[in-house]
Amino acid sequence: MNAYILSAAKAYRRHLQYRAAHVVNNVASAIFGFMYIAIWQAATGGTAATGDYEATNMARWVAFNQAMLWAAVFLTNGLGIPETVRSGSVGVDMLRPVDYHLFVMTRELGTIGYNILYRCLPLAVVFGLVVGVQVPEQLVTYPLLLAAIALAIYNGLCLRYLIGISSFWTVQIRFANHLYYTLHTAFSGFLVPIDLLPPPWDTVARLLPFAPLHHDPARLYLELSGAEALAWPAGWAVTLTVLCRVLTNGARRRLEVQGG
Amino acid sequence: MIALYLRSVQAALRAKMQYRTDFLTGLVLYGVLSATDFLMVAAILARFSRIGGWDVYEVGLLYGMASIAMGLYRTFGAELHAFERYLVYGEFDALLLRPWPTLLTLLGRSVEPERLGAVLQGAVILAVAGHRLVETGALSPLGLAYVAAGSLLGTLVPLSLSLITAAAGFWVVRIGDLQTFTMYAPVTASHYPLTVYPRWLRTLLTSALPVGFINFVPVQYLLGKGGGAWALWVSPLVVVGFALLAYGFWRLGERHYQSTGT
Amino acid sequence: MTGAQEPAAAPGASREAASVGAIVEAIHLSKVFRVAKDRPGVLGALRGLVSREGRDITAVDDISFAIDTGEFVGYLGPNGAGKSTTIKMLAGILHPTRGEVRVEGKSPQRQRREVVRRLGVVFGQRTQAWWDLPVRDTLELLAAMYGVKPKEYRASLKRFDELLEIGAFLDVPVRKLSLGQRMRADLAAAWLHRPPVVFLDEPTVGLDAVAKRRVREFLKEVNRQEGTTILLTTHDMDDIEVLCSRVMVINHGRLVYDGDLTGLRRAVGAPSELRVEFAAPVGEPPSGPWTLVAQEGAAVTVAFDRSTVTAAEVISRLSRCGDIRDVYMAEPDIERVIEALYRQEGPGSHHAGQSRPPVDRRRALG
Numbered sequence: 001m002n003a004y005i006l007s008a009a010k011a012y013r014r015h016l017q018y019r020a021a022h023v024v025n026n027v028a029s030a031i032f033g034f035m036y037i038a039i040w041q042a043a044t045g046g047t048a049a050t051g052d053y054e055a056t057n058m059a060r061w062v063a064f065n066q067a068m069l070w071a072a073v074f075l076t077n078g079l080g081i082p083e084t085v086r087s088g089s090v091g092v093d094m095l096r097p098v099d100y101h102l103f104v105m106t107r108e109l110g111t112i113g114y115n116i117l118y119r120c121l122p123l124a125v126v127f128g129l130v131v132g133v134q135v136p137e138q139l140v141t142y143p144l145l146l147a148a149i150a151l152a153i154y155n156g157l158c159l160r161y162l163i164g165i166s167s168f169w170t171v172q173i174r175f176a177n178h179l180y181y182t183l184h185t186a187f188s189g190f191l192v193p194i195d196l197l198p199p200p201w202d203t204v205a206r207l208l209p210f211a212p213l214h215h216d217p218a219r220l221y222l223e224l225s226g227a228e229a230l231a232w233p234a235g236w237a238v239t240l241t242v243l244c245r246v247l248t249n250g251a252r253r254r255l256e257v258q259g260g
Numbered sequence: 261m262i263a264l265y266l267r268s269v270q271a272a273l274r275a276k277m278q279y280r281t282d283f284l285t286g287l288v289l290y291g292v293l294s295a296t297d298f299l300m301v302a303a304i305l306a307r308f309s310r311i312g313g314w315d316v317y318e319v320g321l322l323y324g325m326a327s328i329a330m331g332l333y334r335t336f337g338a339e340l341h342a343f344e345r346y347l348v349y350g351e352f353d354a355l356l357l358r359p360w361p362t363l364l365t366l367l368g369r370s371v372e373p374e375r376l377g378a379v380l381q382g383a384v385i386l387a388v389a390g391h392r393l394v395e396t397g398a399l400s401p402l403g404l405a406y407v408a409a410g411s412l413l414g415t416l417v418p419l420s421l422s423l424i425t426a427a428a429g430f431w432v433v434r435i436g437d438l439q440t441f442t443m444y445a446p447v448t449a450s451h452y453p454l455t456v457y458p459r460w461l462r463t464l465l466t467s468a469l470p471v472g473f474i475n476f477v478p479v480q481y482l483l484g485k486g487g488g489a490w491a492l493w494v495s496p497l498v499v500v501g502f503a504l505l506a507y508g509f510w511r512l513g514e515r516h517y518q519s520t521g522t
Numbered sequence: 523m524t525g526a527q528e529p530a531a532a533p534g535a536s537r538e539a540a541s542v543g544a545i546v547e548a549i550h551l552s553k554v555f556r557v558a559k560d561r562p563g564v565l566g567a568l569r570g571l572v573s574r575e576g577r578d579i580t581a582v583d584d585i586s587f588a589i590d591t592g593e594f595v596g597y598l599g600p601n602g603a604g605k606s607t608t609i610k611m612l613a614g615i616l617h618p619t620r621g622e623v624r625v626e627g628k629s630p631q632r633q634r635r636e637v638v639r640r641l642g643v644v645f646g647q648r649t650q651a652w653w654d655l656p657v658r659d660t661l662e663l664l665a666a667m668y669g670v671k672p673k674e675y676r677a678s679l680k681r682f683d684e685l686l687e688i689g690a691f692l693d694v695p696v697r698k699l700s701l702g703q704r705m706r707a708d709l710a711a712a713w714l715h716r717p718p719v720v721f722l723d724e725p726t727v728g729l730d731a732v733a734k735r736r737v738r739e740f741l742k743e744v745n746r747q748e749g750t751t752i753l754l755t756t757h758d759m760d761d762i763e764v765l766c767s768r769v770m771v772i773n774h775g776r777l778v779y780d781g782d783l784t785g786l787r788r789a790v791g792a793p794s795e796l797r798v799e800f801a802a803p804v805g806e807p808p809s810g811p812w813t814l815v816a817q818e819g820a821a822v823t824v825a826f827d828r829s830t831v832t833a834a835e836v837i838s839r840l841s842r843c844g845d846i847r848d849v850y851m852a853e854p855d856i857e858r859v860i861e862a863l864y865r866q867e868g869p870g871s872h873h874a875g876q877s878r879p880p881v882d883r884r885r886a887l888g
Contacts, residue, residue, distance in 0.1 A: 028441030034461060035449050042312040042456035043304050172282055175289055182293040185300060192303050201303070267666050275654035278695070354650050356615045358667060359639035365667075369652075518631070519617045520556065 003098050004106040011110025015118075022118055029119065030126050033066035036191055037131065052224050053193055060134050063127035064221050065190040065214045070119040071112055071149065072156035072213045073184060078164030079104050079157070082173045091255055101248045104164070105157045112153060134222055141223055144230065148217035151233040155212045158240035165244070168251040183208070189215030209236040261364065268368025269336070276373055286374025294331070294378040298323055298385060301451060312456035318398075318483055319452065320389030325407060325475035326450045327382025329414030334375040337419050339366050343426040344436045352517065362514060363423070363507070386411065393483070403482040406492065407475075414474035416499050418443055420506035421469060427506075427513030446471040453480070473498045544588035544624075545751050546612060546719055551621035553582040553607050553775075581607040583775035584621070591718070592749040594741075596756065596766035600864055604775040605755045609721050612753070613643050625719060639668060642712035642750075646724035649704050650711060651696040657707045658692045661714060668715035675714070682710040685740050702733030709740060713750070722754040726761055738764050759857040773864055787853060790862045793825035795852040796836055801845040810839050820847075 015022075040058040053061070081104060084090040094100050124133075136142060163176045170176075185191070186201075188210035194202050205211055212233030219225040276283060301323060305316040314322075334341065343366075346352040355362040390407060393399035399407075425442045429435040446464075450471040454462045466472040473495045481487040556576045582604040589595055599605045610616040612623055614630025614637055623630055630637040651660040665675045683689035686706040691699060699707065705725060712720055725741070726734045742765060744750045756762065762769060762783070769786055771779040779786055787794075793813075800820045807814065812826035822843075826836050837849060 022437070025437045025441055028438070028445050031461065031464075032441070032445045032448070035445065035452075035457060038457045038461065039304070039311060039452055042452075043308040043310075172285070175286060178293060179289065182296045186296045192300055196307050197303055198306055264666055268663060271652060271655055271659050271663055274659065275652055278654050351648070353610065353615045354645070354648075356634065357613060357638050357641070357643045357650075359635045360667060515617075518615065519619075 003096075004103060007103065007107040008110035008113070011107050012114045013110075015111060015114040019118060026119055026122050026126075029066065029070070030123055033063055033123070033127060034130070036062040036066070052222075053196060056131070057222055057224075058193075059131040060222060061193065061218050062191070063124075063131050064134075064218050066127065067120040067123045068149070068152060068214055068217065069190065070115040070123070072152040073188075073190075074115070075108055075156060075160045076111060077160075077177050078167060078173055079108050079160050081161070081164030082167035085167045086171075094252060094255060100252075101161065101244050105161060108157055108160070112157075136221075136223055138223065140227075141220065144227055145217065145220050147230055148212075148220045148233065151230065151237055152213045152217050154237050155209055155233060155240060158237070158244050159209060161244050162240070162247065165247045165251050168254050184210050184213070187211065188213050189218070193218075206232075209240060212236050261360070264360065265364055265368050268365075269371055272368065272370045273373060276371065283374050286372075287377040287380075289377065290331075290375055291377035291381045294327060295381050295385075297451075298327075298381075312453045313485070314453045317389040317392045318479075320385050321393065321399075321407060321479055321483075322453065322475045323451045324382045324384075324386025324389060325411040325414060325479070326447055326471070328379050328386065328411040329474050330418050330447050331375050331377075331379035331382055332412070332415040333418040333422065334378065335372055336367065336415075337422055338372040338375070339369045340419070340422050340426055341439070343422075343429060344434065344439070347429045347433045347435070356518070363510060382411070398483055400482075406478065406482065410475065410478055410495065413496055413499055416503045417471055417474050418447060420503045421446065421471075423506040423510050427510040430513035430517040442469065445469075450474055450476060453485075455480075455486075470498055470502050473502075543590055545591045545626055546589040546753065547622075547624040548585050548587050548608070548612065549622045549624070551582055551585045551608070551611060551623065552580065552619050553604070553611060553616065554619040555579045555581055580775050582611070582618075582772075585772070585775075585777045586621075587770060587777065587780060589751060589753060591751055592745070593768055594745045594752045594754070594766050596754055596762040596769045597772065598755070598762065598769060598860060599772035603772045605772055606723065608772065609643075609723055609753070609755060613641060613721055614638060639715070640717055640719065642715070642717035642720035644705075644708050644712045644720070644722045644725055646705070646722070646727040649696060649708055651704070651707055653697050654695055656693045656695055657688065657699070657710075660696065660707070661692075661711060664711055664714050670715050674716075678710075678714055678716070682713070685743055686710055686736070700733075702729050702736070705729060705733065705737060706740075709737065713744060716748065717750070719751045720753075722752065722756075724756055724758075725754065726756060726758050734758070734760070741765055759860065771860070771863060779863065786863070787859050788829060790859050791827055791829055794828050794833070795823060795825050796833060796840075797821060797823045797850040797852065798837070798840050798846055799848040799850075800843065801847045804843045807840060807843050810836070812836060 037059045041055055044055045084093055167173045187205040187208045194205040194215045216229045216233050220229050355365045358365045390404045394401055394404055421443050425435055425439040446469040449465055454465055454472050454476045477491045478495045481491040556578055597605055611618050614634045617631050625637050628637050688706055688710050691703050726737055745752055768782055803820045807822050811831040812824040815823040815825050
């Protein structure tokens with residue numbers, strides 16, 4: 001257990017060195033958020049309040065998801081696996097007496113912890129001051145929201161892990177990352193709520209594992225959904241875990257056969 | 261000097277073409293992928309029909325111009341975009357050992373022709389939107405020609421932004437994230453009419469991060485949505501002036517590097 | 523500066539800075555790095571952005587030397603002693619905090635492009651070639667960059683093939699080359715424009731014995747034939763012994779020795795070894811101004827300090843033990859000499875501001 005925590009702590013401390021650069025990033029990240037909010041206001045401004053997604057809700061939707069990006073989406077590309085595959089040090093990593101899949105994911109938790117403290121929270125404060133914070137009316141929303149965020153992070157980690165582990169079979173991991181971001185843009189609902197997408201786009205988006213990263217937790221946050229919004233993310237968490245395990249075993253076999 | 265740059269680019273292209281399938285995959289992928297970005301804009305417009313008084317064709321014009329400018333930058337500025345590596349691993353030293361301006365040596369070291377997929381996609385959107393706007397009489401054919409030329413010159417804006425960010429790296433070293441944001445936030449912002457943004461943001465996008473001069477400032481006038489004829493000649497001047505400024509900052513950073521050896 | 527020239531004459535007193543005829547000069551060269559203080563907390567990070575407070579580290583401390591045309595100089599020092607910083611200043615990559623550099627009379631800082639056009643630089647650990655392109659392409663590009671005429675280019679290529687046998691892998695992409703082949707390609711690239719001065723930073727690091735020998739042969743050849751002035755840093759003492767007519771040693775940012783190898787050995791007082799073979803096995807040799815290193819049957823090896831006793835005296839005193847059949851002299855291993863020199867310098871502080879014994883070995887020993 002110790003090894004997992006230690007590697008996470010090390011990742012966290014590594015990031016601490018670059019705090020100064022990150023302050024600048026946060027400003028840019030906030031600007032991104034304000035931009036999207038402005039676009040939504042310009043789009044919805046003319047029309048009367050459109051149900052769930054009227055102007056105030058949309059502003060908070062954008063703000064919430066802007067902060068979520070740093071917790072669940074902007075992780076290390078491939079969780080750092082591709083580099084170790086290229087350098088061959090992955091063989092050593094896999095030989096260690098720890099579970100490789102778990103080890104790589106917990107190591108990234110250090111990055112996520114750092115991001116939450118130094119990016120999500122400052123962003124939340126800035127957005128909160130400008131567009132207001134949604135204070136849940138029902139107490140049950142708090143644990144549900146926490147669960148949704150945890151699932152978003154877990155699913156985000158698994159997706160990144162899958163990209164990373166695929167570097168055992170392909171060298172063009174760059175494309176995979178790009179593809180990931182684009183699928184995320186199109187299907188996560190972080191900018192445009194999935195319910196507003198034209199069919200059949202919305203149906204596809206609801207089925208893919210990107211909605212659990214943004215759309216589902218955001219709906220919970222705004223109390224537009226209840227506990228049922230956790231079902232699909234939880235289902236994906238199980239599915240992705242199985243996929244990760246299968247591919248990890250495949251990678252291990254490949255390593256044993258080819259020696260890296 | 262230009263001849264040498266072209267020679268370098270030629271060599272870099274040859275290196276790229278060692279992986280021909282990757283090039284083709286990339287070309288298609290980048291085209292499709294950046295089309296997805298436009299789909300998001302289109303999705304909003306499908307629901308609300310106008311953003312700040314601009315319809316989907318008008319926004320398409322903005323989007324196409326920005327896409328071409330950005331795509332060309334990503335194609336030929338690939339090495340500048342990846343500049344953090346030079347600072348982290350001390351590879352910048354090697355550039356100082358060549359009897360050429362460091363920027364020229366740097367840019368000539370690699371290209372990413374697959375990024376032309378995004379340029380192509382931008383061109384298609386520009387063509388479709390432009391055709392429609394000319395047809396409805398909202399845009400003159402001459403105006404469309406200006407838009408096409410402006411897209412190419414606009415490449416200088418992301419290039420300059422990247423150059424400034426890279427130069428900032430001489431002080432802060434880690435610029436990967438910073439670069440993404442000083443480039444992508446403003447370039448994404450330029451996909452929409454600047455009038456939708458709050459005043460401070462609009463000011464920012466027409467001053468320190470002057471992406472507004474790639475497309476919005478001249479297009480606003482060409483579509484009769486405001487501004488004056490001055491926009492047509494001021495825009496290219498600002499773009500070129502900004503590039504010169506960026507290069508000056510790069511030289512400053514280079515000198516700082518030489519005196520501190522970051 | 524063309525044609526075969528004898529390596530410059532004896533080292534020593536003539537090596538004052540700014541001497542006439544020097545091709546590379548360092549004049550009271552110093553480099554102070556400022557290391558920013560890492561402050562805790564977000565506020566600290568913010569402050570760190572604006573203030574430039576920190577502690578100073580003197581990497582190079584008032585170094586002066588002059589290298590004459592055609593010299594082959596070894597530049598030694600432990601890791602972090604300031605070797606790379608010096609080379610970077612000589613090549614114009616870094617600007618000195620104080621002092622000046624002159625290459626062919628020009629400042630690589632003020633006239634960077636003019637100076638680097640006349641320089642060749644090889645960093646052993648990283649290649650400057652295009653990774654995915656054949657060696658030939660890199661050479662052609664460099665030829666264009668340095669304005670090498672097609673005729674000269676072809677002549678150079680032929681010569682490099684003779685000396686480095688690069689012809690065998692000219693059309694192989696650099697990423698597929700072995701380390702030794704890559705170094706040969708890098709050497710060819712560095713010499714392509716026939717620079718009068720070349721700086722080499724650990725050119726033999728990581729190479730196998732055969733590759734090392736080939737690199738050394740090439741360096742010897744171009745130094746002798748073309749009179750290329752070469753400054754070489756290395757950790758491989760064989761490089762120094764085989765190649766360098768002059769050695770400069772830097773430690774803690776200061777030049778602690780500048781002279782030839784013999785002088786270095788003498789300066790350090792490292793023991794020379796003498797192996798004496800007697801006609802018949804002898805008993806315990808008498809004690810004298812030496813230490814017994816080994817005794818096997820009729821052979822006795824002793825170590826002695828040349829600065830206190832001569833070899834002749836040692837031999838004559840040992841001959842009292844019996845008839846000497848043969849005598850072998852072994853000079854101290856250069857590696858041990860250098861080690862001894864670093865030790866003499868002691869682990870003094872390398873932080874500026876703190877006191878350090880102002881030992882100027884150059885004057886004291888050279």
